[in-house]
Amino acid sequence: xxFLTVNGLSxxxxxxxxxxxxxxxxxxxxxxxxxMGIAGESACGKSTLGLSLIRMLSGGTAEGKILFDGVSIxxxxxxxxxxxxxxxxxxxVFQGAMNSLDPVFTVNEQFVEILKEHSFDGDSKKxxxxxxxxxxxxxxxxxKYPHELSGGMKxxxxxxxxxxxxxxxxxxxxxxxxxxxxxxxxxxxxxxxLKKEGMSFMLITHDLAVLSEISDKIGIMYGGQMxxxxxxxxxxxxxxxxxxxxxxxxxxxxxxxxxxxxKGTPPSLLDAPTQCRFIERCPLAxxxxxELPPKFKTETGYVRCWLYEDEK
Ligand SMILES: Nc1ncnc2c1ncn2[C@@H]1O[C@H](COP(=O)(O)OP(=O)(O)OP(=O)(O)O)[C@@H](O)[C@H]1O
Numbered sequence: 001x002x003f004l005t006v007n008g009l010s011x012x013x014x015x016x017x018x019x020x021x022x023x024x025x026x027x028x029x030x031x032x033x034x035x036m037g038i039a040g041e042s043a044c045g046k047s048t049l050g051l052s053l054i055r056m057l058s059g060g061t062a063e064g065k066i067l068f069d070g071v072s073i074x075x076x077x078x079x080x081x082x083x084x085x086x087x088x089x090x091x092x093v094f095q096g097a098m099n100s101l102d103p104v105f106t107v108n109e110q111f112v113e114i115l116k117e118h119s120f121d122g123d124s125k126k127x128x129x130x131x132x133x134x135x136x137x138x139x140x141x142x143x144k145y146p147h148e149l150s151g152g153m154k155x156x157x158x159x160x161x162x163x164x165x166x167x168x169x170x171x172x173x174x175x176x177x178x179x180x181x182x183x184x185x186x187x188x189x190x191x192x193x194l195k196k197e198g199m200s201f202m203l204i205t206h207d208l209a210v211l212s213e214i215s216d217k218i219g220i221m222y223g224g225q226m227x228x229x230x231x232x233x234x235x236x237x238x239x240x241x242x243x244x245x246x247x248x249x250x251x252x253x254x255x256x257x258x259x260x261x262x263k264g265t266p267p268s269l270l271d272a273p274t275q276c277r278f279i280e281r282c283p284l285a286x287x288x289x290x291e292l293p294p295k296f297k298t299e300t301g302y303v304r305c306w307l308y309e310d311e312k
Contacts, residue, residue, distance in 0.1 A: 003200070004030040004053075004169065009064035011045075011052045020269045022048040022060065024224045027295065027302070030169075030217065035191075035201040037211030037232065039247065040221035041266055046204045047095060049221070050171040053202070054092045055081055068169075087118065091162040095173040095204075098154040101146040107157055108142035114164060131160040134197075135190055152183035159190065163199075170194075171202040176210060188213050209251050212236060217301070220244045223267045223277030230301030240303040242282045276306065 011023040022045045030036055038046050052062040055073065066073050068089065073081060094100075102110060111128045120127070132139055135156040146154060155175060162170050172191065176184040191201055191214050203214060211218060211232065218235040220228040220243065228241040239245045246262040264281040276282070276289040288306040295302035296309060 001032050002029050003032050003069050004028075005065070005067040006053075007065040007067075009049070009052060009062060009066060011048050011057060011060055011062040013048075013057070013060040015270075017270055019272075021224050021272050022269055023052060023062070024273055025064075026219075026226045028217070028219055028226065028229050030200060033195075033198055033200060034216040035195050035203065035214050036217045036219060037208075037215030038202060038204045038219050038221060039206065039208045039211055042206065043269070044221040044266060045224040045269070046221050047173050048224075050092060050173050050202060050204055053171060054086055054090050056086075056092070087162075087167065088165045089167050090169045090171070091165070091167040092171040093158055093162045093173060093175050095177070097158045098151065101154060101157065103146050106143055106145055107149075110157075111142070111161065111164065114161060118165065120165075127164060130166075131164045134163055134194060135160045150183075151179050152186055155179060155183070155187055156190065159187075163194070167199075169200045169202070171204070173204045174206070175203070176205070176207075184210070208247055220247065223273070224269050225273065225277055225304060227278065227305070228298075228301070228303045230298055230303075234298065234300045240298055240308060241278075241305050242284050242307075243278045246281075276304070278305075 006026060006028050009023060009026045013020040013022055026049060038049060040046055048057065051057045053066060062074060068085065073085060108128065112124065115124045129139060132142065137153065137156050137160065141153060149157065159175065176187050179187065188210060191203065195201060195214055201214060203211060205211060215232045218230065218232045219226045220241060222243045228235065228244045235244060239248055249260040250262065251259060262281055267277055273292055275291060276293050279285050279289045282289065284307060286306060293304045293306045295304055296311065
Protein backbone atom coordinates (compact mmCIF):
# COMPACT_ATOMS: atom_id res chain seq x y z
CA UNK A 1 0.00 0.00 0.00
CA UNK A 2 1.20 3.47 -0.84
CA PHE A 3 1.52 5.58 2.31
CA LEU A 4 3.20 8.66 0.84
CA THR A 5 2.29 10.29 -2.47
CA VAL A 6 3.97 13.51 -3.48
CA ASN A 7 2.60 15.24 -6.54
CA GLY A 8 3.75 18.49 -8.15
CA LEU A 9 5.49 19.62 -4.96
CA SER A 10 7.12 23.03 -5.39
CA UNK A 11 8.73 24.96 -2.53
CA UNK A 12 9.99 28.51 -2.66
CA UNK A 13 11.82 30.79 -0.27
CA UNK A 14 11.70 34.53 -0.49
CA UNK A 15 15.06 36.28 -0.47
CA UNK A 16 16.31 39.82 -0.98
CA UNK A 17 17.14 38.84 -4.59
CA UNK A 18 13.68 37.41 -5.27
CA UNK A 19 12.11 33.96 -4.95
CA UNK A 20 14.41 30.93 -4.58
CA UNK A 21 12.91 27.99 -6.49
CA UNK A 22 14.37 25.38 -4.14
CA UNK A 23 12.03 22.48 -5.06
CA UNK A 24 10.25 22.43 -8.39
CA UNK A 25 7.43 20.09 -9.37
CA UNK A 26 8.58 16.94 -7.60
CA UNK A 27 6.59 13.67 -7.75
CA UNK A 28 7.22 10.36 -6.02
CA UNK A 29 5.47 7.57 -4.11
CA UNK A 30 6.51 5.33 -1.26
CA UNK A 31 4.83 2.08 -0.19
CA UNK A 32 4.57 0.82 3.38
CA UNK A 33 7.95 -0.23 4.72
CA UNK A 34 9.84 1.28 1.79
CA UNK A 35 12.71 3.71 2.24
CA MET A 36 13.94 6.30 -0.17
CA GLY A 37 17.26 7.97 -0.78
CA ILE A 38 17.67 11.53 -2.03
CA ALA A 39 21.00 12.42 -3.58
CA GLY A 40 22.43 15.41 -5.39
CA GLU A 41 24.99 18.17 -5.10
CA SER A 42 24.97 20.85 -2.44
CA ALA A 43 22.12 23.38 -2.57
CA CYS A 44 19.99 21.37 -5.03
CA GLY A 45 16.97 21.35 -2.71
CA LYS A 46 17.36 18.08 -0.79
CA SER A 47 16.85 19.53 2.69
CA THR A 48 14.05 21.76 1.42
CA LEU A 49 12.23 18.66 0.14
CA GLY A 50 12.53 17.02 3.59
CA LEU A 51 11.50 20.21 5.39
CA SER A 52 8.48 20.56 3.07
CA LEU A 53 7.29 17.06 4.06
CA ILE A 54 7.39 17.92 7.76
CA ARG A 55 6.07 21.45 7.12
CA MET A 56 9.06 23.19 8.67
CA LEU A 57 10.20 25.50 5.87
CA SER A 58 11.30 28.64 7.61
CA GLY A 59 10.71 31.62 5.35
CA GLY A 60 9.37 29.32 2.64
CA THR A 61 6.11 28.00 1.23
CA ALA A 62 5.19 24.68 -0.34
CA GLU A 63 2.53 23.99 -2.98
CA GLY A 64 1.31 20.79 -4.56
CA LYS A 65 -0.01 17.58 -3.02
CA ILE A 66 1.45 15.50 -0.22
CA LEU A 67 -0.80 12.61 0.77
CA PHE A 68 0.23 10.77 3.92
CA ASP A 69 -1.89 7.64 4.48
CA GLY A 70 -4.37 9.19 2.07
CA VAL A 71 -4.66 12.51 3.92
CA SER A 72 -3.53 15.76 2.32
CA ILE A 73 -1.08 17.26 4.82
CA UNK A 74 -0.52 20.57 3.03
CA UNK A 75 -4.23 21.36 3.24
CA UNK A 76 -4.43 20.74 6.97
CA UNK A 77 -4.30 23.48 9.63
CA UNK A 78 -0.98 23.97 11.39
CA UNK A 79 -2.47 22.94 14.74
CA UNK A 80 -3.88 19.68 13.34
CA UNK A 81 -0.57 18.87 11.66
CA UNK A 82 1.34 19.65 14.85
CA UNK A 83 -1.05 17.68 17.08
CA UNK A 84 -1.32 14.59 14.92
CA UNK A 85 1.53 14.36 12.41
CA UNK A 86 4.75 16.23 13.19
CA UNK A 87 7.04 13.96 15.31
CA UNK A 88 4.19 11.49 15.82
CA UNK A 89 3.84 10.16 12.28
CA UNK A 90 6.58 12.04 10.42
CA UNK A 91 9.81 13.08 12.10
CA UNK A 92 13.13 14.44 10.96
CA VAL A 93 16.77 14.19 11.96
CA PHE A 94 18.04 17.63 11.00
CA GLN A 95 21.36 18.19 9.31
CA GLY A 96 24.06 18.78 11.95
CA ALA A 97 21.57 18.21 14.79
CA MET A 98 24.06 16.27 16.91
CA ASN A 99 25.91 19.53 17.47
CA SER A 100 22.81 21.20 18.80
CA LEU A 101 22.24 18.99 21.85
CA ASP A 102 22.00 21.31 24.83
CA PRO A 103 25.34 21.11 26.70
CA VAL A 104 23.88 21.93 30.13
CA PHE A 105 21.25 19.18 30.24
CA THR A 106 21.66 15.43 30.50
CA VAL A 107 20.36 13.25 27.69
CA ASN A 108 17.44 12.18 29.88
CA GLU A 109 16.51 15.78 30.67
CA GLN A 110 16.46 16.54 26.95
CA PHE A 111 14.16 13.59 26.27
CA VAL A 112 11.84 14.66 29.10
CA GLU A 113 11.75 18.20 27.71
CA ILE A 114 10.63 16.92 24.31
CA LEU A 115 7.83 14.91 25.91
CA LYS A 116 6.78 17.94 27.96
CA GLU A 117 6.58 20.01 24.78
CA HIS A 118 4.21 17.41 23.39
CA SER A 119 2.19 17.40 26.65
CA PHE A 120 2.81 13.65 26.86
CA ASP A 121 1.13 12.21 29.93
CA GLY A 122 1.78 8.46 29.49
CA ASP A 123 4.69 6.31 30.68
CA SER A 124 7.57 8.57 29.65
CA LYS A 125 10.21 6.29 31.20
CA LYS A 126 9.11 3.41 28.98
CA UNK A 127 8.97 5.60 25.87
CA UNK A 128 12.51 6.91 26.50
CA UNK A 129 13.78 3.44 27.26
CA UNK A 130 12.20 2.06 24.03
CA UNK A 131 13.83 4.84 22.01
CA UNK A 132 17.26 4.17 23.57
CA UNK A 133 16.89 0.44 22.95
CA UNK A 134 15.91 0.97 19.35
CA UNK A 135 19.21 2.74 18.69
CA UNK A 136 21.18 0.21 20.81
CA UNK A 137 22.28 2.73 23.41
CA UNK A 138 22.68 1.64 26.98
CA UNK A 139 20.36 3.41 29.38
CA UNK A 140 23.37 4.59 31.41
CA UNK A 141 23.85 7.12 28.57
CA UNK A 142 20.70 8.90 29.77
CA UNK A 143 22.61 10.31 32.76
CA LYS A 144 25.37 11.76 30.60
CA TYR A 145 25.88 15.25 29.25
CA PRO A 146 26.48 15.71 25.50
CA HIS A 147 30.21 16.43 25.97
CA GLU A 148 30.61 12.96 27.51
CA LEU A 149 29.41 11.26 24.31
CA SER A 150 31.28 10.33 21.14
CA GLY A 151 30.03 11.65 17.78
CA GLY A 152 28.39 8.31 16.99
CA MET A 153 26.64 8.22 20.37
CA LYS A 154 25.39 11.79 19.92
CA UNK A 155 23.99 10.92 16.51
CA UNK A 156 22.24 7.85 18.02
CA UNK A 157 20.73 10.08 20.71
CA UNK A 158 19.45 12.43 18.00
CA UNK A 159 17.99 9.49 16.05
CA UNK A 160 16.43 8.17 19.30
CA UNK A 161 14.82 11.59 19.80
CA UNK A 162 13.31 11.44 16.33
CA UNK A 163 11.91 7.97 17.16
CA UNK A 164 10.55 8.94 20.56
CA UNK A 165 6.90 9.27 19.52
CA UNK A 166 7.15 6.19 17.29
CA UNK A 167 6.69 7.83 13.87
CA UNK A 168 6.13 5.74 10.78
CA UNK A 169 8.32 7.89 8.52
CA UNK A 170 11.65 9.48 9.45
CA UNK A 171 13.48 11.96 7.26
CA UNK A 172 17.22 11.74 8.01
CA UNK A 173 19.16 14.69 6.59
CA UNK A 174 22.85 13.84 6.20
CA UNK A 175 22.86 11.61 9.30
CA UNK A 176 26.38 10.31 8.60
CA UNK A 177 28.12 13.49 7.52
CA UNK A 178 31.01 14.52 9.82
CA UNK A 179 31.28 11.00 11.24
CA UNK A 180 34.25 8.75 10.53
CA UNK A 181 33.66 5.83 8.18
CA UNK A 182 33.30 3.19 10.91
CA UNK A 183 30.71 5.24 12.77
CA UNK A 184 29.02 6.01 9.44
CA UNK A 185 28.70 2.26 8.89
CA UNK A 186 27.23 1.83 12.40
CA UNK A 187 24.61 4.50 11.75
CA UNK A 188 23.69 2.99 8.38
CA UNK A 189 23.39 -0.44 10.01
CA UNK A 190 21.19 1.09 12.66
CA UNK A 191 18.88 2.60 10.02
CA UNK A 192 18.84 -0.78 8.25
CA UNK A 193 17.73 -2.57 11.38
CA LEU A 194 15.04 0.03 12.10
CA LYS A 195 13.86 -0.41 8.53
CA LYS A 196 13.56 -4.17 9.11
CA GLU A 197 11.25 -3.37 12.01
CA GLY A 198 8.93 -1.63 9.54
CA MET A 199 10.02 2.01 9.70
CA SER A 200 10.35 4.02 6.49
CA PHE A 201 13.16 6.48 5.95
CA MET A 202 13.97 9.26 3.60
CA LEU A 203 17.75 9.39 3.68
CA ILE A 204 19.19 12.62 2.34
CA THR A 205 22.85 12.67 1.41
CA HIS A 206 25.45 13.93 -1.05
CA ASP A 207 26.82 10.44 -1.11
CA LEU A 208 25.23 7.94 -3.50
CA ALA A 209 27.35 5.12 -2.09
CA VAL A 210 25.70 5.53 1.33
CA LEU A 211 22.21 5.24 -0.18
CA SER A 212 22.61 1.83 -1.76
CA GLU A 213 22.36 0.10 1.61
CA ILE A 214 18.92 1.18 2.72
CA SER A 215 17.04 2.69 -0.19
CA ASP A 216 14.37 0.82 -2.09
CA LYS A 217 13.84 3.91 -4.23
CA ILE A 218 16.09 6.81 -5.13
CA GLY A 219 15.38 10.37 -6.18
CA ILE A 220 18.18 12.33 -7.82
CA MET A 221 17.88 16.07 -7.30
CA TYR A 222 19.46 18.69 -9.52
CA GLY A 223 18.77 22.40 -9.46
CA GLY A 224 15.62 21.97 -7.34
CA GLN A 225 14.12 19.27 -9.56
CA MET A 226 13.96 15.53 -9.12
CA UNK A 227 15.58 14.76 -12.45
CA UNK A 228 15.28 11.01 -12.00
CA UNK A 229 13.24 8.80 -9.70
CA UNK A 230 13.11 5.03 -9.66
CA UNK A 231 13.94 1.81 -7.84
CA UNK A 232 17.45 1.83 -6.46
CA UNK A 233 18.24 -1.22 -8.56
CA UNK A 234 17.31 0.64 -11.73
CA UNK A 235 19.13 3.83 -10.72
CA UNK A 236 22.36 1.96 -9.96
CA UNK A 237 22.23 -0.54 -12.85
CA UNK A 238 20.60 1.55 -15.52
CA UNK A 239 20.84 5.26 -14.68
CA UNK A 240 19.11 7.29 -17.37
CA UNK A 241 19.65 10.97 -16.70
CA UNK A 242 23.10 12.19 -17.76
CA UNK A 243 23.38 13.84 -14.33
CA UNK A 244 22.68 10.54 -12.52
CA UNK A 245 25.25 8.87 -14.78
CA UNK A 246 27.80 11.56 -13.93
CA UNK A 247 27.06 11.30 -10.22
CA UNK A 248 27.57 7.52 -10.28
CA UNK A 249 30.80 7.86 -12.23
CA UNK A 250 32.09 10.24 -9.59
CA UNK A 251 32.05 7.54 -6.89
CA UNK A 252 35.60 6.29 -6.22
CA UNK A 253 35.99 2.51 -6.60
CA UNK A 254 38.49 0.09 -5.12
CA UNK A 255 39.42 -1.11 -8.63
CA UNK A 256 41.43 2.03 -9.11
CA UNK A 257 39.27 3.58 -11.86
CA UNK A 258 39.78 7.32 -11.67
CA UNK A 259 36.51 8.87 -10.53
CA UNK A 260 35.13 11.35 -13.05
CA UNK A 261 33.69 14.66 -12.05
CA UNK A 262 30.98 16.80 -13.59
CA LYS A 263 32.44 20.01 -14.95
CA GLY A 264 30.75 23.32 -14.22
CA THR A 265 28.43 24.46 -11.49
CA PRO A 266 24.71 24.03 -10.82
CA PRO A 267 22.26 26.74 -12.00
CA SER A 268 21.02 29.56 -9.82
CA LEU A 269 17.76 28.72 -8.12
CA LEU A 270 16.76 32.39 -8.36
CA ASP A 271 15.61 31.75 -11.94
CA ALA A 272 12.48 29.69 -12.46
CA PRO A 273 13.30 26.72 -14.71
CA THR A 274 12.51 27.37 -18.40
CA GLN A 275 14.92 24.89 -19.97
CA CYS A 276 16.63 21.69 -18.83
CA ARG A 277 18.37 22.57 -15.56
CA PHE A 278 21.41 20.47 -16.55
CA ILE A 279 21.85 21.90 -20.08
CA GLU A 280 25.06 23.86 -19.37
CA ARG A 281 26.89 20.82 -18.00
CA CYS A 282 25.37 18.00 -20.02
CA PRO A 283 27.67 16.16 -22.43
CA LEU A 284 24.61 14.92 -24.36
CA ALA A 285 22.64 18.16 -24.65
CA UNK A 286 20.59 18.65 -27.82
CA UNK A 287 18.67 21.65 -29.16
CA UNK A 288 15.44 20.45 -27.61
CA UNK A 289 16.99 20.82 -24.13
CA UNK A 290 16.30 24.56 -24.38
CA GLU A 291 12.74 23.57 -23.52
CA LEU A 292 11.90 22.37 -20.04
CA PRO A 293 11.72 18.56 -20.16
CA PRO A 294 8.59 16.96 -18.67
CA LYS A 295 8.77 13.74 -16.67
CA PHE A 296 9.13 10.80 -19.04
CA LYS A 297 8.04 7.45 -17.59
CA THR A 298 10.73 4.80 -17.03
CA GLU A 299 10.38 1.15 -15.91
CA THR A 300 10.21 2.15 -12.24
CA GLY A 301 9.70 5.92 -12.12
CA TYR A 302 10.53 8.87 -14.34
CA VAL A 303 13.33 10.89 -15.85
CA ARG A 304 13.32 14.58 -16.81
CA CYS A 305 15.43 14.34 -19.93
CA TRP A 306 14.51 14.83 -23.61
CA LEU A 307 16.70 11.88 -24.61
CA TYR A 308 13.88 9.62 -23.41
CA GLU A 309 11.08 11.36 -25.28
CA ASP A 310 10.73 8.58 -27.85
CA GLU A 311 10.46 5.89 -25.18
CA LYS A 312 7.10 7.30 -24.01
N1 LIG B 1 15.53 29.71 4.68
C1 LIG B 1 15.98 29.95 3.46
N2 LIG B 1 15.79 31.15 2.85
C2 LIG B 1 16.21 31.40 1.59
N3 LIG B 1 16.84 30.48 0.82
C3 LIG B 1 17.08 29.27 1.37
C4 LIG B 1 16.66 28.94 2.69
N4 LIG B 1 17.03 27.66 2.97
C5 LIG B 1 17.65 27.21 1.84
N5 LIG B 1 17.67 28.16 0.90
C6 LIG B 1 18.21 28.04 -0.48
O1 LIG B 1 17.49 27.01 -1.12
C7 LIG B 1 18.35 26.25 -1.97
C8 LIG B 1 18.27 24.78 -1.62
O2 LIG B 1 18.81 24.59 -0.33
P1 LIG B 1 18.79 23.19 0.41
O3 LIG B 1 19.35 23.40 1.79
O4 LIG B 1 17.45 22.60 0.30
O5 LIG B 1 19.82 22.34 -0.47
P2 LIG B 1 20.55 20.95 -0.14
O6 LIG B 1 20.53 20.17 -1.39
O7 LIG B 1 19.94 20.33 1.07
O8 LIG B 1 22.02 21.45 0.19
P3 LIG B 1 23.14 20.78 1.12
O9 LIG B 1 23.46 19.45 0.53
O10 LIG B 1 24.28 21.72 1.03
O11 LIG B 1 22.54 20.68 2.48
C9 LIG B 1 19.74 26.85 -1.79
O12 LIG B 1 19.95 27.75 -2.86
C10 LIG B 1 19.66 27.59 -0.49
O13 LIG B 1 20.53 28.70 -0.47
